[in-house]
Amino acid sequence: MITGHVFIAASLDGFIARSDGDIGWLLERDDPSEDHGYAAFIQDIDAILMGRGSYETVRDMPEWPYTRPVLVLSQTLRDRDAPAALAGKVRFTDMSPEQAMRMLEAEGRRRVYVDGGRIVQSFLRAGLIADMTITHVPVLIGTGRSLFGAVPSDIPLIHEATRSFPSGLVQSRYRIAP
Amino acid sequence: MITGHVFIAASLDGFIARSDGDIGWLLERDDPSEDHGYAAFIQDIDAILMGRGSYETVRDMPEWPYTRPVLVLSQTLRDRDAPAALAGKVRFTDMSPEQAMRMLEAEGRRRVYVDGGRIVQSFLRAGLIADMTITHVPVLIGTGRSLFGAVPSDIPLIHEATRSFPSGLVQSRYRIAP
Numbered sequence: 001m002i003t004g005h006v007f008i009a010a011s012l013d014g015f016i017a018r019s020d021g022d023i024g025w026l027l028e029r030d031d032p033s034e035d036h037g038y039a040a041f042i043q044d045i046d047a048i049l050m051g052r053g054s055y056e057t058v059r060d061m062p063e064w065p066y067t068r069p070v071l072v073l074s075q076t077l078r079d080r081d082a083p084a085a086l087a088g089k090v091r092f093t094d095m096s097p098e099q100a101m102r103m104l105e106a107e108g109r110r111r112v113y114v115d116g117g118r119i120v121q122s123f124l125r126a127g128l129i130a131d132m133t134i135t136h137v138p139v140l141i142g143t144g145r146s147l148f149g150a151v152p153s154d155i156p157l158i159h160e161a162t163r164s165f166p167s168g169l170v171q172s173r174y175r176i177a178p
Numbered sequence: 179m180i181t182g183h184v185f186i187a188a189s190l191d192g193f194i195a196r197s198d199g200d201i202g203w204l205l206e207r208d209d210p211s212e213d214h215g216y217a218a219f220i221q222d223i224d225a226i227l228m229g230r231g232s233y234e235t236v237r238d239m240p241e242w243p244y245t246r247p248v249l250v251l252s253q254t255l256r257d258r259d260a261p262a263a264l265a266g267k268v269r270f271t272d273m274s275p276e277q278a279m280r281m282l283e284a285e286g287r288r289r290v291y292v293d294g295g296r297i298v299q300s301f302l303r304a305g306l307i308a309d310m311t312i313t314h315v316p317v318l319i320g321t322g323r324s325l326f327g328a329v330p331s332d333i334p335l336i337h338e339a340t341r342s343f344p345s346g347l348v349q350s351r352y353r354i355a356p
Contacts, residue, residue, distance in 0.1 A: 142326070158316065
């Protein structure tokens with residue numbers, strides 16, 4: 001059975017980026033000497049699913065940060081839109097969350113990193129997320145791209161663990177109650 | 179120097195109540211056997227400031243929960259609107275946050291509990307909050323009354339401490355960076 005997993009940082013008021021995608025407020029509070037667990041998290045992941053917004057943010061980074069195959073859910077982007085340097089590393093599809101997960105499952109994938117605000121929201125609504133690691137960054141930015149959004153009904157969570165870091169980051173892991 | 183202090187619970191997606199004021203989702207996740215620190219917090223408080231929304235929620239409780247004088251900021255409510263049972267316990271004013279704090283300071287108050295979503299937001303914007311204890315409840319409710327709102331510019335926070343409880347509540351204390 002394939003499962004979706006979230007590992008994401010947000011301002012204390014719940015934004016993963018400013019409206020224009022800027023995450024400078026987050027990066028400037030990151031302490032590279034702290035181990036926030038991303039390497040351990042990604043170790044158990046065999047595919048990555050994200051939306052166009054997240055893809056366009058990482059696409060323009062000097063180095064492609066992912067060591068797992070990436071599937072981008074987009075109504076507009078097609079495989080031919082991928083830069084040559086990303087051939088074999090990223091695919092695009094206009095599938096629904098359920099269809100995309102079924103396709104990855106048919107390919108033998110089991111644990112999928114689901115990244116980006118709107119994608120996390122749609123996967124939560126579709127019941128496709130097994131657990132979430134949320135890292136709160138100690139700042140209020142007031143507006144931007146929300147981590148969470150509307151839900152068809154309450155989504156109860158089971159708190160598994162919380163830790164804080166000298167940088168002020170607070171990281172909690174929750175399972176989605178079945 | 180008078181200071182404002184926040185002690186409040188919110189769903190993980192940042193709501194302090196549903197749109198109609200309902201907090202059943204919060205109460206049902208409260209474990210009365212856990213000490214979440216409210217008694218210790220209120221011990222050092224000598225006045226309470228809230229908005230009309232919070233007042234109308236607590237006014238209808240079987241018992242008035244506050245042991246400190248309450249000042250309600252409201253454009254519409256006046257002292258004559260208070261139920262007889264609350265005489266001497268609650269006052270109303272249409273003062274601005276700054277004016278209300280100056281009045282309380284002139285009365286000898288030093289540490290004010292600032293409660294309720296819109297009031298917390300306006301006091302944060304006015305720079306009147308010294309610290310916040312935020313307790314995240316393990317549920318996503320999707321919509322409702324937001325704990326936080328727009329800010330004129332980023333508000334950096336200094337993380338002081340975080341603890342979690344067997345009930346799944348996660349409580350963090352932040353100072354507002356000067």
